[in-house]
Amino acid sequence: MVTDQLHGDILRHYAGEPLTERIIAALQAAGKSLDCLKIDDLAPIDEFHTRGRKATMELASAANIQQWMKILDVGSGIGGPSRCLAATYGCMVTGLDLSKEYCRVASMLADMVGLNHLVDYQQGDALDLPYADQSFDAVWTQHASMNISDKSRLYGEFYRVLKPGGVLAAYDVFSGSGETLHYPVPWASEPGSSFLVSPEESRLILAATGFDIKLWQDDTESATAWFRKIATKSSESSKPVLGLHLLLGDEFPSMLKNQFCNLQEGRIRIMQIVAERK
Numbered sequence: 001m002v003t004d005q006l007h008g009d010i011l012r013h014y015a016g017e018p019l020t021e022r023i024i025a026a027l028q029a030a031g032k033s034l035d036c037l038k039i040d041d042l043a044p045i046d047e048f049h050t051r052g053r054k055a056t057m058e059l060a061s062a063a064n065i066q067q068w069m070k071i072l073d074v075g076s077g078i079g080g081p082s083r084c085l086a087a088t089y090g091c092m093v094t095g096l097d098l099s100k101e102y103c104r105v106a107s108m109l110a111d112m113v114g115l116n117h118l119v120d121y122q123q124g125d126a127l128d129l130p131y132a133d134q135s136f137d138a139v140w141t142q143h144a145s146m147n148i149s150d151k152s153r154l155y156g157e158f159y160r161v162l163k164p165g166g167v168l169a170a171y172d173v174f175s176g177s178g179e180t181l182h183y184p185v186p187w188a189s190e191p192g193s194s195f196l197v198s199p200e201e202s203r204l205i206l207a208a209t210g211f212d213i214k215l216w217q218d219d220t221e222s223a224t225a226w227f228r229k230i231a232t233k234s235s236e237s238s239k240p241v242l243g244l245h246l247l248l249g250d251e252f253p254s255m256l257k258n259q260f261c262n263l264q265e266g267r268i269r270i271m272q273i274v275a276e277r278k
């Protein structure tokens, strides 16, 4: 598929319309005070990946994130993980995302929680990172590579912008049994914008790029348990005011159900990865 068309499909999938008003209205409806908003208030909507904030904290600990690090979050969404890292460790994080609207919302939320001195957001393509070689101590990425077909180039870009000895921290979705997925899934309405490879293939590409794997952990079981819990909860109660349906729209219940089935049937796997740039 031509890049412009693919990017158009991805942008329509993630952010078809202005999000700001919807998020502000939902925060108010949930009884959050906009004057003293905390990052925890935002966690149900801004940690846009399996197992939410918990997965972010686990990856940060596994990657040994430190205050002095300058971090690049690739596919940063509306900025939950970057704000969480900045608030927890005091490090500086730049978020890069294909969606201008997501970057705008990410900056607004950073202002609202008083973190704009530590985080900044830039629209761009992960396959053509707008940064000089060896600019970052860590590259962070959660649930973004599924929309990107050229993994060699993606990992090559991660490698290029990392300093020698820098760390890649990834939490991603991979193919499992090889069977076709149930669609829509949270990252794609149909197969044309989903590009999963197996963990084994990914590991080979990372090694060929020059990364030294430090942690290679299958998180599929915990991910399945998490989806089981939220799928059960959402069938028992009415939709929560704050949740990822704000980003993913009307198809969200089907995405949730399909993601749970894909995990349970072994069609996808979730991995936590830490690798070092040689």
Ligand SMILES: C[S@@+](CC[C@H](N)C(=O)[O-])C[C@H]1O[C@@H](n2cnc3c(N)ncnc32)[C@H](O)[C@@H]1O
Pocket: 010, 014, 046, 047, 048, 049, 074, 075, 076, 077, 078, 079, 080, 081, 096, 097, 098, 099, 102, 124, 125, 126, 127, 141, 142, 143, 144, 147, 148, 186, 187
């Ligand atoms: C499921 S969201 C995850 C957001 C964030 N990492 C998080 O965990 O909260 C995937 C994000 O990847 C972004 N994305 C997809 N393809 C991209 C690309 N080629 N370059 C940069 N960002 C991309 C999307 O716009 C979307 O914001």
